[in-house]
Amino acid sequence: MDEVAAAIADPVRREILLMLRGERLSAGQIAGRFEISRPAVSRHLRVLREAGLVADRADGRRRVYELVTAPLDELSGWIERLTRPSGWEHHLDALETEVHRTRRERRSTTTAPDQSQEKSA
Structure with a gap:
Protein backbone atom coordinates (compact mmCIF):
# COMPACT_ATOMS: atom_id res chain seq x y z
CA MET A 1 0.00 0.00 0.00
CA VAL A 68 -4.14 -1.81 -13.51
CA THR A 69 -6.54 -0.91 -10.71
CA ALA A 70 -6.10 -3.92 -8.41
CA PRO A 71 -3.28 -2.30 -6.35
CA LEU A 72 -5.62 0.57 -5.54
CA ASP A 73 -8.07 -1.74 -3.75
CA GLU A 74 -6.10 -1.95 -0.50
CA LEU A 75 -5.54 1.82 -0.45
CA SER A 76 -9.18 2.43 -1.27
CA GLY A 77 -10.28 0.17 1.59
CA TRP A 78 -8.01 2.01 4.00
CA ILE A 79 -9.36 5.40 2.89
CA GLU A 80 -12.91 4.11 3.25
CA ARG A 81 -12.22 2.96 6.83
CA LEU A 82 -10.71 6.36 7.56
CA THR A 83 -13.63 8.35 6.16
CA ARG A 84 -16.55 6.06 7.02
CA PRO A 85 -18.54 7.21 10.04
CA SER A 86 -17.83 5.12 13.12
CA GLY A 87 -20.60 3.30 14.91
CA TRP A 88 -20.52 5.94 17.64
CA GLU A 89 -21.54 8.70 15.26
CA HIS A 90 -24.75 6.82 14.45
CA HIS A 91 -25.51 6.34 18.15
CA LEU A 92 -24.77 9.99 18.93
CA ASP A 93 -27.08 11.10 16.11
CA ALA A 94 -29.84 8.92 17.55
CA LEU A 95 -29.22 10.36 21.02
CA GLU A 96 -29.41 13.91 19.66
CA THR A 97 -32.72 13.11 17.97
CA GLU A 98 -34.11 11.68 21.20
CA VAL A 99 -33.00 14.74 23.20
CA HIS A 100 -34.74 17.08 20.74
CA ARG A 101 -37.92 14.97 20.79
CA THR A 102 -37.97 14.95 24.60
CA ARG A 103 -37.48 18.74 24.75
CA ARG A 104 -40.33 19.27 22.28
CA GLU A 105 -42.64 17.06 24.34
CA ARG A 106 -41.77 18.91 27.55
CA ARG A 107 -42.39 22.30 25.94
CA SER A 108 -45.72 21.21 24.53
CA THR A 109 -46.93 19.95 27.91
CA THR A 110 -45.77 23.04 29.84
CA THR A 111 -46.95 25.65 27.33
CA ALA A 112 -50.28 24.10 26.36
CA PRO A 113 -53.21 25.72 28.16
CA ASP A 114 -55.04 23.51 30.60
CA GLN A 115 -58.10 22.37 28.69
CA SER A 116 -60.18 21.96 31.86
CA GLN A 117 -59.79 25.69 32.66
CA GLU A 118 -60.86 26.67 29.13
CA LYS A 119 -64.14 24.70 29.41
CA SER A 120 -65.13 26.28 32.72
CA ALA A 121 -64.41 29.82 31.58
Whole structure:
Protein backbone atom coordinates (compact mmCIF):
# COMPACT_ATOMS: atom_id res chain seq x y z
CA MET A 1 0.00 0.00 0.00
CA ASP A 2 2.86 2.40 0.78
CA GLU A 3 4.37 1.97 -2.68
CA VAL A 4 0.99 2.65 -4.32
CA ALA A 5 0.40 5.72 -2.14
CA ALA A 6 3.88 7.03 -2.97
CA ALA A 7 3.29 6.43 -6.67
CA ILE A 8 0.04 8.39 -6.75
CA ALA A 9 1.46 11.20 -4.61
CA ASP A 10 2.89 12.87 -7.70
CA PRO A 11 0.43 14.93 -9.82
CA VAL A 12 2.05 13.86 -13.11
CA ARG A 13 1.61 10.19 -12.23
CA ARG A 14 -2.00 10.78 -11.19
CA GLU A 15 -2.63 12.45 -14.54
CA ILE A 16 -1.05 9.50 -16.36
CA LEU A 17 -3.36 7.13 -14.50
CA LEU A 18 -6.37 9.23 -15.48
CA MET A 19 -5.23 9.21 -19.11
CA LEU A 20 -4.98 5.42 -19.05
CA ARG A 21 -8.38 5.00 -17.42
CA GLY A 22 -10.21 4.62 -20.68
CA GLU A 23 -7.55 3.58 -23.17
CA ARG A 24 -4.17 2.05 -23.76
CA LEU A 25 -1.51 4.54 -24.76
CA SER A 26 2.05 4.33 -25.94
CA ALA A 27 4.82 6.00 -23.99
CA GLY A 28 5.14 8.54 -26.81
CA GLN A 29 1.42 9.37 -26.68
CA ILE A 30 1.62 9.87 -22.92
CA ALA A 31 4.77 11.99 -23.16
CA GLY A 32 3.18 14.10 -25.90
CA ARG A 33 0.53 15.32 -23.47
CA PHE A 34 3.06 16.80 -21.04
CA GLU A 35 5.49 19.67 -21.23
CA ILE A 36 8.14 17.68 -19.37
CA SER A 37 10.83 15.68 -21.15
CA ARG A 38 10.23 12.17 -22.46
CA PRO A 39 12.86 10.74 -20.08
CA ALA A 40 10.98 12.32 -17.17
CA VAL A 41 7.73 10.72 -18.35
CA SER A 42 9.57 7.40 -18.69
CA ARG A 43 10.68 7.67 -15.07
CA HIS A 44 7.09 8.32 -13.98
CA LEU A 45 5.92 5.32 -15.97
CA ARG A 46 8.59 3.16 -14.34
CA VAL A 47 7.41 4.19 -10.86
CA LEU A 48 3.83 3.37 -11.82
CA ARG A 49 4.89 0.02 -13.30
CA GLU A 50 6.92 -0.90 -10.20
CA ALA A 51 3.92 -0.07 -8.01
CA GLY A 52 1.81 -2.37 -10.19
CA LEU A 53 -0.49 0.45 -11.32
CA VAL A 54 0.29 0.12 -15.02
CA ALA A 55 1.22 -2.80 -17.22
CA ASP A 56 3.18 -2.44 -20.40
CA ARG A 57 3.65 -4.61 -23.45
CA ALA A 58 5.69 -4.33 -26.58
CA ASP A 59 3.86 -3.34 -29.73
CA GLY A 60 6.56 -3.35 -32.38
CA ARG A 61 9.05 -0.73 -31.29
CA ARG A 62 6.56 0.99 -28.98
CA ARG A 63 5.66 0.26 -25.35
CA VAL A 64 1.92 0.40 -24.76
CA TYR A 65 0.65 1.04 -21.25
CA GLU A 66 -2.63 0.18 -19.61
CA LEU A 67 -4.09 0.90 -16.20
CA VAL A 68 -4.14 -1.81 -13.51
CA THR A 69 -6.54 -0.91 -10.71
CA ALA A 70 -6.10 -3.92 -8.41
CA PRO A 71 -3.28 -2.30 -6.35
CA LEU A 72 -5.62 0.57 -5.54
CA ASP A 73 -8.07 -1.74 -3.75
CA GLU A 74 -6.10 -1.95 -0.50
CA LEU A 75 -5.54 1.82 -0.45
CA SER A 76 -9.18 2.43 -1.27
CA GLY A 77 -10.28 0.17 1.59
CA TRP A 78 -8.01 2.01 4.00
CA ILE A 79 -9.36 5.40 2.89
CA GLU A 80 -12.91 4.11 3.25
CA ARG A 81 -12.22 2.96 6.83
CA LEU A 82 -10.71 6.36 7.56
CA THR A 83 -13.63 8.35 6.16
CA ARG A 84 -16.55 6.06 7.02
CA PRO A 85 -18.54 7.21 10.04
CA SER A 86 -17.83 5.12 13.12
CA GLY A 87 -20.60 3.30 14.91
CA TRP A 88 -20.52 5.94 17.64
CA GLU A 89 -21.54 8.70 15.26
CA HIS A 90 -24.75 6.82 14.45
CA HIS A 91 -25.51 6.34 18.15
CA LEU A 92 -24.77 9.99 18.93
CA ASP A 93 -27.08 11.10 16.11
CA ALA A 94 -29.84 8.92 17.55
CA LEU A 95 -29.22 10.36 21.02
CA GLU A 96 -29.41 13.91 19.66
CA THR A 97 -32.72 13.11 17.97
CA GLU A 98 -34.11 11.68 21.20
CA VAL A 99 -33.00 14.74 23.20
CA HIS A 100 -34.74 17.08 20.74
CA ARG A 101 -37.92 14.97 20.79
CA THR A 102 -37.97 14.95 24.60
CA ARG A 103 -37.48 18.74 24.75
CA ARG A 104 -40.33 19.27 22.28
CA GLU A 105 -42.64 17.06 24.34
CA ARG A 106 -41.77 18.91 27.55
CA ARG A 107 -42.39 22.30 25.94
CA SER A 108 -45.72 21.21 24.53
CA THR A 109 -46.93 19.95 27.91
CA THR A 110 -45.77 23.04 29.84
CA THR A 111 -46.95 25.65 27.33
CA ALA A 112 -50.28 24.10 26.36
CA PRO A 113 -53.21 25.72 28.16
CA ASP A 114 -55.04 23.51 30.60
CA GLN A 115 -58.10 22.37 28.69
CA SER A 116 -60.18 21.96 31.86
CA GLN A 117 -59.79 25.69 32.66
CA GLU A 118 -60.86 26.67 29.13
CA LYS A 119 -64.14 24.70 29.41
CA SER A 120 -65.13 26.28 32.72
CA ALA A 121 -64.41 29.82 31.58
